[in-house]
Amino acid sequence: MLGGTFDPVHLGHLRSAVELREALALDRVHLIPAKAPPLRGEPRVAPEERLALLRLGIGDTPGLVADERELAREGPSFSADTLASLREELGPDGRLVMALGHDAFLRLAEWHQPQRLFALAHLVVVDRPDYEAPLPVALRELIAGRECEDAEELMARPAGGLLRVRLPSRMAISATELRRRLSTGRSVRYLLPEAVERHILAHGLYRQD
Numbered sequence: 001m002l003g004g005t006f007d008p009v010h011l012g013h014l015r016s017a018v019e020l021r022e023a024l025a026l027d028r029v030h031l032i033p034a035k036a037p038p039l040r041g042e043p044r045v046a047p048e049e050r051l052a053l054l055r056l057g058i059g060d061t062p063g064l065v066a067d068e069r070e071l072a073r074e075g076p077s078f079s080a081d082t083l084a085s086l087r088e089e090l091g092p093d094g095r096l097v098m099a100l101g102h103d104a105f106l107r108l109a110e111w112h113q114p115q116r117l118f119a120l121a122h123l124v125v126v127d128r129p130d131y132e133a134p135l136p137v138a139l140r141e142l143i144a145g146r147e148c149e150d151a152e153e154l155m156a157r158p159a160g161g162l163l164r165v166r167l168p169s170r171m172a173i174s175a176t177e178l179r180r181r182l183s184t185g186r187s188v189r190y191l192l193p194e195a196v197e198r199h200i201l202a203h204g205l206y207r208q209d
């Protein structure tokens with residue numbers, strides 16, 4: 001699972017998903033847009049539109065899935081609930097991984113039921129340029145004893161471990177910067193898939209009103 005706001009999806013998300021799949025030999029990576037992200041303001045674009053952009057971005061990429069399960073749920077989009085639903089599909093012995101960037105990881109202790117996340121899945125933290133702050137105390141306590149050395153050690157069990165990875169193509173791309181560029185009419189070429197750019201421009205998304 002790679003959850004997020006995807007407001008909009010960009011090559012940092014998509015390339016990370018492809019490289020994660022290779023690094024951990026995952027069957028699939030489910031990219032799951034949050035309907036109502038609990039720890040941030042209202043997304044700029046409606047959930048259905050963010051899902052449509054994600055579908056366009058993924059195209060026919062093998063192993064990547066645009067997963068709409070959070071859109072059907074009422075209330076805040078808690079990752080613990082999403083993992084529980086994936087776990088139900090997978091059964092108790094399947095290996096389930098929740099991936100997140102280092103910026104999101106820094107706030108993990110503030111998430112809803114953070115211990116439950118580890119009961120349901122492994123956490124894999126993807127290194128991201130420009131986010132190298134030290135870990136808060138509550139986070140260090142939460143992850144104590146969970147850290148694994150490598151993918152092999154992590155994947156020996158179905159859940160409960162933590163792995164920090166540095167993927168080959170670290171990209172300093174953020175949706176915040178893309179929204180900023182789009183709102184002022186600047187170019188976003190080569191920061192997101194062409195089909196996503198075309199759809200955004202054709203529908204006037206993220207323009208300053």
Ligand code: ATP
Nearest residue numbers: 003004005006012016100101104171173174175176
């Ligand atoms: P925003 O700038 O609006 O906060 P974002 O670019 O961080 O957006 P999100 O949709 O919030 O994108 O991110 C979903 C997940 O993908 C998060 O775990 C985030 O850390 C991770 N992620 C986002 N951009 C990158 C990137 N360039 N490299 C690696 N991981 C990323």
